[in-house]
Amino acid sequence: xxxxxxxxxxxxxxxxxxxxxxxxxxxxxxxxxxxxxxxxxxxxxxxxxxxxxxxxxxxxxxxxxxxxxxxxxxxxxxxxxxxxxxxxxxxxxxxxxxxxxxxxxxxxxxxxxxxxxxxxxxxxxxxxxxxxxxxxxxxxxxxxxxxxxxxxxxxxxxxxxxxxxxxxxxxxxxxxxxxxxxxxxxxxxxxxxxxxxxxxxxxxxxxxxxxxxxxxxxxxxxxxxxxxxxxxxxxxxxxxxxxxxxxxxxxxxxxxxxxxxxxxxxxxxxxxxxxxxxxxxxxxxxxxxxxxxxxxxxxxxxxxxxxxxxxxxxxxxxxxxxxxxxxxxxxxxxxxxxxxxxxxxxxxxxxxxxxxxxxxxxxxxxxxxxxxxxxx
Ligand SMILES: Nc1nc2c(ncn2[C@@H]2O[C@H](COP(=O)(O)OP(=O)(O)OP(=O)(O)O)[C@@H](O)[C@H]2O)c(=O)[nH]1
Numbered sequence: 327x328x329x330x331x332x333x334x335x336x337x338x339x340x341x342x343x344x345x346x347x348x349x350x351x352x353x354x355x356x357x358x359x360x361x362x363x364x365x366x367x368x369x370x371x372x373x374x375x376x377x378x379x380x381x382x383x384x385x386x387x388x389x390x391x392x393x394x395x396x397x398x399x400x401x402x403x404x405x406x407x408x409x410x411x412x413x414x415x416x417x418x419x420x421x422x423x424x425x426x427x428x429x430x431x432x433x434x435x436x437x438x439x440x441x442x443x444x445x446x447x448x449x450x451x452x453x454x455x456x457x458x459x460x461x462x463x464x465x466x467x468x469x470x471x472x473x474x475x476x477x478x479x480x481x482x483x484x485x486x487x488x489x490x491x492x493x494x495x496x497x498x499x500x501x502x503x504x505x506x507x508x509x510x511x512x513x514x515x516x517x518x519x520x521x522x523x524x525x526x527x528x529x530x531x532x533x534x535x536x537x538x539x540x541x542x543x544x545x546x547x548x549x550x551x552x553x554x555x556x557x558x559x560x561x562x563x564x565x566x567x568x569x570x571x572x573x574x575x576x577x578x579x580x581x582x583x584x585x586x587x588x589x590x591x592x593x594x595x596x597x598x599x600x601x602x603x604x605x606x607x608x609x610x611x612x613x614x615x616x617x618x619x620x621x622x623x624x625x626x627x628x629x630x631x632x633x634x635x636x637x638x639x640x641x642x643x644x645x646x647x648x649x650x651x652x653x654x655x656x657x658x659x660x661x662x663x664x665x666x667x668x669x670x671x672x673x674x675x676x677x678x679x680x681x682x683x684x685x686x687x688x689x690x691x692x693x694x695x696x697x698x699x700x701x702x
């Protein structure tokens with residue numbers, strides 16, 4: 327098995343004023359962050375954040391201003407990284423061993439993740455390690471109610487940092503923490519004052535861990551944190567009425583909706599038994615063409631009929647990373663698990679569309695054990 331040599335990328339997001347720069351300033355001073363390239367994206371011609379970052383010989387800081395990386399500056403990320411790396415090499419310095427991208431406070435992180443997957447130059451050199459999102463303990467709840475961008479930043483994150491906890495008491499903190507968990511049940515939550523947090527807690531959420539040279543499947547997928555819907559529980563109308571051309575009926579489990587207008591749904595869809603590559607491709611194609619914009623993030627471990635080893639899939643909106651074949655010993659069973667983080671997509675819809683491409687009983691002839699996941 328060839329191990330990944332791609333440079334890890336950490337995306338630091340969070341709403342305006344949530345404490346990103348304060349955190350970054352502390353973060354990059356840590357010894358483990360030596361040889362990190364920091365990319366700061368700011369609105370406006372005169373960016374200030376980069377001036378707030380303590381610079382040293384060990385790190386390079388580059389700034390991308392005059393627009394937002396998630397909309398107008400997409401093509402500029404590869405150019406910026408390439409130029410920065412070229413000038414480091416020209417100065418006789420090593421290529422960076424990590425890249426941290428601080429987004430603007432209004433950025434939707436999804437397009438930035440997409441960019442890492444779709445830009446040829448980037449995809450062959452870098453891989454996402456974690457999305458870290460700062461949430462202001464004092465203003466977080468109000469921001470969540472008012473700004474869709476904030477909901478999406480939280481939904482897509484691997485780590486949620488509740489900042490400025492010195493400004494609020496437990497009575498205000500607990501509802502915010504619960505709210506964040508309802509939007510993103512799998513993200514680790516940490517409380518941070520003035521950016522003071524161990525850097526190890528910010529990295530290492532990716533599938534491949536550089537430090538251990540191993541794939542950490544369950545730490546990456548965190549499927550047990552989500553409410554679960556099983557393919558086997560979704561009834562096809564034809565199974566009840568003997569009419570294979572009929573439409574689908576509702577599955578047994580109902581979606582859990584957050585109390586936000588945007589209804590961010592995070593759930594895990596499990597399939598026991600092997601899936602044909604055709605069924606997987608057709609199902610995902612249909613999902614992406616019907617509701618790609620609403621698919622904030624998809625992670626999956628899939629067992630297919632045409633191969634022994636499992637595949638890891640990672641998608642953002644309608645874009646998928648090339649599948650990563652995993653060593654068999656990375657997983658404990660042969661259950662395929664799809665984690666969906668969506669905006670306004672009901673688990674029922676995802677499950678019903680899956681059944682559309684799988685003939686009756688195809689998922690029932692499994693020798694796999696039943697899932698160990700539990701609904702939240
Ligand atoms: N009391 C308190 N203030 C904090 C904390 N973290 C950050 N701040 C302050 O909050 C303000 C905004 O922090 P920044 O780090 O600039 O936030 P940002 O997310 O980079 O802001 P934008 O670049 O505007 O999106 C600054 O005045 C910080 O000093 C904290 O933990 N406690």
